[in-house]
Amino acid sequence: MKVTVDVDCTPEEARAFLGLPxxxxxxxxxxxxxxxxxxxxxxxxxxxxxxxxxLPTQVSNIGALQDFFWSQFAKAASGATGKSDPRKPQE
Known part of the structure; x- marks a missing residue:
């Protein structure tokens, strides 16, 4: 035996009917x-x-920011290849 019940109500009505807050x-x-x-x-x-x-407080303008990044690149490059400043032309 199969019973089907269709309930047509809003969520508020269902909540009130079931006693939910x-x-x-x-x-x-x-x-x-x-x-x-x-x-x-x-x-x-x-x-x-x-x-x-x-950013650190000493980096206050774009020029200082660029110098900061170049110094970081220079440190990385000098550690890997022995060059001190990638902006200077090679001799």
């Missing part, structure tokens, strides 16, 4: 908190703020 106000409050936190943290995702946190 209505958690929608709590969900709305949590979503509001999450939205506020996300909005507050979006300021930290700006490129300028990211560079300030990732």
């Amino acid at each position: 209505d958690v929608q106000p709590m969900q709305q409050a949590l979503l509001k908190q999450m939205q506020d936190r996300l909005s507050a943290n979006l300021g930290a995702m700006e490129p300028e703020a990211l560079l300030k946190t990732w």
Whole structure:
């Protein structure tokens, strides 16, 4: 024997019929908190703020940043090939 029952109701009606609590106000409050936190943290995702946190404080402009990278490349190159500065012409 096979019995089929079709129930046509909304989720709110099913929740009330089964005696489950209505958690929608709590969900709305949590979503509001999450939205506020996300909005507050979006300021930290700006490129300028990211560079300030990732790079050392002595690197403040593009020229200094370029010199910093060249010095790192020079250190790596001198350790591998014995050359001191890759920007200088070879003699």
